[in-house]
Structure formats: C-alpha cells, structure tokens
Amino acid sequence: MSYIAGITDKALKLIASMPRVALNNLKGLPGSKKTFQRRRGREKGSKHGRGDKGQGARMTLPRLGFEGGQFPFYLRFPKERYYEGHHMKRQYPPLSLLQLQRMIDLGRVNPDEPIDLTTLCNTKLYKCSPEHHHYGVNLTDEGIDIFQAKVNIEVQWTTENVIAAVERNGGVITSRFYDIQSVMALVNPEKFFQRGIPIPKCKLPPEDAIEYYTDPHFRGYLADPEKVAEARLELAQKYGYEVPDFSKDPLYEMLKQKKDPRQIFFGLAPGWVVNLKDRVILKPKAQEWKEYYHS
Amino acid sequence: MGALIRKEVLTVTIKTATTTMAAALYLLVRREHSLLNISTCHVLISKIFGKALSVASTETNLESSQPENKPKVEDEIANIRNVSNLPQRLRAKLSHVNEMPDLNDDKIQNNTRILRKIYAKYGKSSGIDPRIMWPLRSELKVIKEDERDWDPTFQDLVDKMKQKKLAEQKEKKEREERVAKNMAMMPKWIAEYHKREAAKQLAQNEQEKKKQKLLDEARDYYGYSITPQDPKFRQMIEEKALEEKKAKKAMKKQQKTERAQAFLQKQLEQKAKEEEEEEEEEEEKKNK
Known part of the structure; x- marks a missing residue:
C-alpha cells in the first residue's frame, strides 16, 4: 500500500514541476499572425495610403455594415434561404452551337482534332475564369438548326437536343468534369507549365454532380460505354435520324480519342512535367510517385 | 548642350572602347554633364583623352596577355551603373x-x-x-x-447516389400512399363535416329563439320593446334567474323531504313485517 502511495506522490510531484499552459507561454500557430506592411516610398510613404486625417488615418472607421445609426440593411432584411451557398455554386459559362459553328467556319477551331476546353479558350473568343468558380463550358442549343460540323467535342455541361445535334452530323460529344485545379491548367496551359509543377490528376465529380456525369443520356465520361452506345441509338430514334457508322469514317481515329478520367491534357499523363524551355517532358521514375499519379 | 557633350563623349568612347579610362569618363560626363559647361568639358575631355590614349597603348599589350581582365572591369562598371541597389x-x-x-x-x-x-x-x-x-x-x-x-472513391459516390435516389423514391411512394388513403376517406369526412355544420346551425338557431323569447318576455314585462344591451333587460334576467334558483331550491327541498318520507315509510313497513314474522314464529312454537 505504501509502495503505491509513494508512486502517486512521485507522480504528483512530477506533474507539479512540469511547465503549465499559461498566458506567458501561449503562442499562436505558425503563420496565423499577418504583419501589415506600411506603404513606403516617395509616392506612397507620406500618409501610407490612408489619406489625410480623419477616421481613415486614425483607424477609427465604423464597423462593417454600419450605416451611421440607420437601421442597417443586413439587419433590416431577413436571410434569403434560397441564396444559401450561391457564392460556391459551380458556374458553366455558355457557348452556343452557333458560336462553335462560327469558330469552325472562321478557322479559329480545327474540327479535325478533338475539341476540349483548352481549344475553346485558345480561340480567345470564349472566356472561362476558374477564379470565379467557372468549371468549364456549357454548350447551349442556340443555332441548333444550322450546326453542321462533325466534331469530337468535350463539354462540361449540355442538354439532350445539343447532343442530338452533334451526333446527327456524325460527331461525338462527352460530358466531362474537371476540378478547379485542372480547369486552371486547361484554360491557360502555358501559364500552368511556367509554374514548373507536375500535371495534376483530375479529381472525381462532387456528390451533387456524380449523377450527371454517370448518366449515359448526357454522355457522361463515367458512364458505361455500352449504355452510351444504346443511348445514342435511342436518341437517334427519338429525333429521327440515322446513327452513322464510326468504324468506316475516315476520321475514325480522331473521333474515338477520349481522355482517361484522371487525364487532363491529350497525350499527357498526370505526374508529368512539361518544360517549355528545353522542350522536354519529365516523368517521375520512382515507384511511389508513379503509383500515386496512376491511381 | 547635353546632347552635344554626349555625342563627343561617344566618339571618344568609340575610339578608346578598349580602355577603361574612356569608359569611366563617359560615365562621369554622362552623369554630371548638367554641372559642366561646354568649354570646361572640352578641356576635360582633351586632358583625359590624351591620357587615355597613352593608357590604351599600354593596355593593349596587357589585354593580349590577360583576356579575362576585360569582363571583370565591365562588371565593375556595371556595378557603378547599378544605382537601384536592389x-x-x-x-x-x-x-x-x-x-x-x-x-x-x-x-x-x-x-x-x-x-x-x-x-x-x-x-x-x-x-x-x-x-x-x-x-x-x-x-x-x-x-x-x-x-x-x-x-470519396467512385464506388462510394455511386453508392451514396443510389441510396439517395432510393430514399427519395421511398418518400414519394409513402406520400402517394398517404394521399390515396386519405382520398378514400374523403367522402366520409365530408359527410361528417356537413353533419357537424348542421348541428352547429341548429344550436345557433335555438340560442336565437331563446333570446327572442326572453326579449318577448321583457316586452310583456315592461310594456315596450327593449334591446338586450339595456340594463333593464339585464335586471329582468337577473330577477328571473333568482326566481328560477329559488324554485329549484324549493324543488330540491321538496324532493329531499319526499325521499326522507319514503325512506321512513319503507322502514316502518319492514318493521311491521318483521314483527309479523316473529309473531308467526311464536305461534308455531306454541303449536309445537
């Protein structure tokens, strides 16, 4: 019994002698404190960009949303529940079939090569800014009656009649999801390669989009290819046209080109680094990295 | 004036491009030409030009033996020229x-x-x-x-989607069933409602009749028609209520007395009966 008591005494003494968490030894997490750099130099240094006198200069500005004593807007109106998370919603800037046809007619897009987001952004006629939650292109049905090009196009969002319009001309259309990092790489590949980082592997679509991208009726890239073929036939019967035979097409090799679900650029695999100066592709050799980028 | 000096100095530098002195002079004049006037500048250039030429003649020999000397010096000059200090x-x-x-x-x-x-x-x-x-x-x-x-993995996502779909379908089905069940009960509920409404109407009518009757009574009592808000009407009702209460009380009392009498009667009868029985028993004993 005394032996145990001795141990507890020792333990208590040990604990008593240990350093305590107190105000004098508490520290913020590394990087949590941001230092404000006062503006310097002849142009900006005199008032440090804060103007002359008053609340601005003395940092005594009223709090955000305060309207000088008036019942403020943010309290006057109740929350709009249907706007919840609207700033996080995925956006798909539209591109009409008319615009696409025009790009092809003017030679801005080559229909003999597969068309993806990079091709469209390179025309400089279509803009997609991932910093504004733009996740790619939404191909719309404007000009559906005059669309005549045979293309292998990859879009991020589309509708049934647009799919029918593309497939009627013997083309191929795929709905493909890219996560925001991949979109950044796709809209400006040169800028991406200048960062000197490996091509990322594309993530899977989020929970609320998985249904669309696994649906053969929308030609989802995660759908079963056999079911997609069935859906092609079904759609042709619905809209009253004949599905052309691909294997006899002179552009068969181009039309059957398709990216891997993890792939971002045609001909480039995730994990590779493109060096524009040396005009070389650098690939990881170690097994661990290879496995990561191929999984 | 500045342009003139620069032109002259440039010619000097071209002539003595290999010499360090001329390059230094170029820099010196380029930087400070605003402080010099043209005559002093000419004097200066001619002075240093003479020197520079002599230096050049000596340095040409040096250069052939030490070719790496040139970039070093140029670097020094570049350092002098770099005024940004970045x-x-x-x-x-x-x-x-x-x-x-x-x-x-x-x-x-x-x-x-x-x-x-x-x-x-x-x-x-x-x-x-x-x-x-x-x-x-x-x-x-x-x-x-x-x-x-x-x-989440692809399989997880698909499973979750399927589960969600199933839950939605189930909810929809349940709702449809609930609606169908309630629709089947609808005629019965409507009939019940109408019945309830009729009963309510009847009760209301009776109330109205009763009120009218009271008003009629009040008219008979006072000899002229009065409104229900009239204090006289209220007074009459109160009196009537009091009378009713009295009558009720009297009736209750009467009932009580009646009940007591009946009880007494019953008990007396029972006693009489018992006495009769006892007499009979005694007679039987005597007979035995």
Whole structure:
C-alpha cells in the first residue's frame, strides 16, 4: 500500500514541476499572425495610403455594415434561404452551337482534332475564369438548326437536343468534369507549365454532380460505354435520324480519342512535367510517385 | 548642350572602347554633364583623352596577355551603373536586366515554388535538380492521407447516389400512399363535416329563439320593446334567474323531504313485517 502511495506522490510531484499552459507561454500557430506592411516610398510613404486625417488615418472607421445609426440593411432584411451557398455554386459559362459553328467556319477551331476546353479558350473568343468558380463550358442549343460540323467535342455541361445535334452530323460529344485545379491548367496551359509543377490528376465529380456525369443520356465520361452506345441509338430514334457508322469514317481515329478520367491534357499523363524551355517532358521514375499519379 | 557633350563623349568612347579610362569618363560626363559647361568639358575631355590614349597603348599589350581582365572591369562598371541597389534576386526580374536570379540567395534557396518557376523558365541550364518539381516523400504521404480522408472513391459516390435516389423514391411512394388513403376517406369526412355544420346551425338557431323569447318576455314585462344591451333587460334576467334558483331550491327541498318520507315509510313497513314474522314464529312454537 505504501509502495503505491509513494508512486502517486512521485507522480504528483512530477506533474507539479512540469511547465503549465499559461498566458506567458501561449503562442499562436505558425503563420496565423499577418504583419501589415506600411506603404513606403516617395509616392506612397507620406500618409501610407490612408489619406489625410480623419477616421481613415486614425483607424477609427465604423464597423462593417454600419450605416451611421440607420437601421442597417443586413439587419433590416431577413436571410434569403434560397441564396444559401450561391457564392460556391459551380458556374458553366455558355457557348452556343452557333458560336462553335462560327469558330469552325472562321478557322479559329480545327474540327479535325478533338475539341476540349483548352481549344475553346485558345480561340480567345470564349472566356472561362476558374477564379470565379467557372468549371468549364456549357454548350447551349442556340443555332441548333444550322450546326453542321462533325466534331469530337468535350463539354462540361449540355442538354439532350445539343447532343442530338452533334451526333446527327456524325460527331461525338462527352460530358466531362474537371476540378478547379485542372480547369486552371486547361484554360491557360502555358501559364500552368511556367509554374514548373507536375500535371495534376483530375479529381472525381462532387456528390451533387456524380449523377450527371454517370448518366449515359448526357454522355457522361463515367458512364458505361455500352449504355452510351444504346443511348445514342435511342436518341437517334427519338429525333429521327440515322446513327452513322464510326468504324468506316475516315476520321475514325480522331473521333474515338477520349481522355482517361484522371487525364487532363491529350497525350499527357498526370505526374508529368512539361518544360517549355528545353522542350522536354519529365516523368517521375520512382515507384511511389508513379503509383500515386496512376491511381 | 547635353546632347552635344554626349555625342563627343561617344566618339571618344568609340575610339578608346578598349580602355577603361574612356569608359569611366563617359560615365562621369554622362552623369554630371548638367554641372559642366561646354568649354570646361572640352578641356576635360582633351586632358583625359590624351591620357587615355597613352593608357590604351599600354593596355593593349596587357589585354593580349590577360583576356579575362576585360569582363571583370565591365562588371565593375556595371556595378557603378547599378544605382537601384536592389538585391540580385529582385534586379534579375527587371525587364531590361532579365537574367537568372542567384540561386545562392537564401530567399530563393528555401522557396521551392520559386525554384520550380526558375527551372520552368531556364530549364536544365539553371543547374537546379529537376526532382524539386515533385512533392517530397513526406509531402506525398500527407497528400495521400488527405485524399484518403477527404476524397470519396467512385464506388462510394455511386453508392451514396443510389441510396439517395432510393430514399427519395421511398418518400414519394409513402406520400402517394398517404394521399390515396386519405382520398378514400374523403367522402366520409365530408359527410361528417356537413353533419357537424348542421348541428352547429341548429344550436345557433335555438340560442336565437331563446333570446327572442326572453326579449318577448321583457316586452310583456315592461310594456315596450327593449334591446338586450339595456340594463333593464339585464335586471329582468337577473330577477328571473333568482326566481328560477329559488324554485329549484324549493324543488330540491321538496324532493329531499319526499325521499326522507319514503325512506321512513319503507322502514316502518319492514318493521311491521318483521314483527309479523316473529309473531308467526311464536305461534308455531306454541303449536309445537
């Protein structure tokens, strides 16, 4: 019994002698404190960009949303529940079939090569800014009656009649999801390669989009290819046209080109680094990295 | 005037391009020409020009033996010309300089992001190990762990979607069943409602009749018609209520007395009966 008591005494003494968490030894997490750099130099240094006198200069500005004593807007109106998370919603800037046809007619897009987001952004006629939650292109049905090009196009969002319009001309259309990092790489590949980082592997679509991208009726890239073929036939019967035979097409090799679900650029695999100066592709050799980028 | 001096100095520098003195003079005059007037400038140039020529004649011999001497000096001049005093890593970025930043700089050496950018811009000639472009083993481990914890697999996503769909279908089906069941009960409920409404109407009518009757009574009592809000009407009702109460009380009392009488009667009868029985028993005993 005394032996145990001795141990507890020792333990208590040990604990008593240990350093305590107190105000004098508490520290913020590394990087949590941001230092404000006062503006310097002849142009900006005199008032440090804060103007002359008053609340601005003395940092005594009223709090955000305060309207000088008036019942403020943010309290006057109740929350709009249907706007919840609207700033996080995925956006798909539209591109009409008319615009696409025009790009092809003017030679801005080559229909003999597969068309993806990079091709469209390179025309400089279509803009997609991932910093504004733009996740790619939404191909719309404007000009559906005059669309005549045979293309292998990859879009991020589309509708049934647009799919029918593309497939009627013997083309191929795929709905493909890219996560925001991949979109950044796709809209400006040169800028991406200048960062000197490996091509990322594309993530899977989020929970609320998985249904669309696994649906053969929308030609989802995660759908079963056999079911997609069935859906092609079904759609042709619905809209009253004949599905052309691909294997006899002179552009068969181009039309059957398709990216891997993890792939971002045609001909480039995730994990590779493109060096524009040396005009070389650098690939990881170690097994661990290879496995990561191929999984 | 400034242009003139510059032109002259330029001719001097072209003539003595190999000499350091003339280059230094060029710089000197270029920087400070605003302070000199043309005559002093001429004197100065002619003085140094003479010297420079003599120096050039000696240096030409030196140059042939030490060719590496020239860039060193040019560097020195470049250093003099660099008045911005920026560190090399920042000066290298300037558009007219546009050279590779010094990799020995701590701020570059410790920054993987910048090293990657430098490799991307200058390629193999930068001398950077290209392995820098991929995450380290420790970083890769963290990335993998994050992906394992936060990114659901395809199968997970599909399963979740199917579950959600099934739940939605189930909810829809349940709702439809509930609606069908309630619709079947509808005629019965409607009939009940009408019945309830009729009963309510009847009760209301009776109430009205009763009120009318009271009003009629009041008219008979006072001899003229009065409104229900009239205090006289209320008084009459109160009196009537009092009378009713009295009558009720009297009735209750009467009932009580009646009940007591009946009880007494009953008990008397019972007693009489018992006495009769006892007499009979006694008679029987006597007979025995």
